[in-house]
Amino acid sequence: MFHKEGQKIILIAFFLCSVIALIAHFYVGAEWLRVGIQLLAFGALVMVLQFFRNPSRVAPKTFDEILAPADGKVVAIEEVEETEYFKAPRIQVSIFMSPVNVHVTRYPASGQVVYSKYHPGKYLVAWNPKSSTENERTTVVINTPKFGKVGYRQIAGAVARRIVNYAEVGESVQQGEDAGFIKFGSRLDLLLPLDCQVTVKLNQSVVGARTCVATLAQKDDG
Known part of the structure; x- marks a missing residue:
């Protein structure tokens, strides 16, 4: 397919x-x-x-997990100051997609799209930290039932020159469904609340709509 x-x-x-x-x-x-x-x-x-292969995947559609929005390798897990939408600290999990990966972008969580914006920009190599703010990119924010607002950013790389984004403000989306595509090598950043628990590690390979990236943080009853 x-x-x-x-x-x-x-x-x-x-x-x-x-x-x-x-x-x-x-x-x-x-x-x-x-x-x-x-x-x-x-x-x-x-x-x-x-x-351009697009393997059929059915996500579990759980409200308790954030799933990987794309296939690739985790290249960064860090706290960043997000300045475009949240204007506050967020946990950023960055996934690098090489030309051999599936390049479909999938919704990491179910909810309602509250923000979707395209930005023209440069074409730095995707693993460059500056690519998150200087490259051609699209930022999407989903209001989820349990995690609150979760964002993701499609980022063009040195080869990728075409970002496709299907998310429209106001629409309800389902976890794992097709959210867009980035052609020929790229990066995708997840922007998560500080109180969530990241479940992946650096250099780990992840599979879109399959790999759990974050869960709700365990509360201390004591």
Whole structure:
């Protein structure tokens, strides 16, 4: 299954790779070179197909957990001063998506979208800390039943130049559902309340709509 954002690119890639393979078949005399060109064309097509894959995932839709909004690796867990919407300290969990990861953005929690804004910007490498505030990005905030307001930020990287965001202010969204897409390498920041308990570690690989990133902090009854 492939994401709808990749349909046009997949068709173009299929056409170009087919043309290259046919040209090589009819006009390249050396067999080793002809086969090599055809294999390269096929390999390029496979790369495009794997980038836009969209595996079907059904999230548990629990109000007690924040799920990973994307596939990738946790590259930062830190307290930051969020200045765009919350204007207060938040726990930021950053997930880096390499070109081989699934690049679908999924809603980390169920609730109502209260903020959704796109910002043009630079294209620093996604693991650069400044990318969170200087790169092209989209910020979304969801008002959830138990965690309060939870934010996430789609961030374009040095290669990614196209952020797709489906979240609209006022709509109710469900945990794990398709929230957008970032094309060709990127980063996603979760902005969590300070009183939640982060359940992932640095350099841990996470799976969108599957891996629990944070839970409600345990209260001390004593």
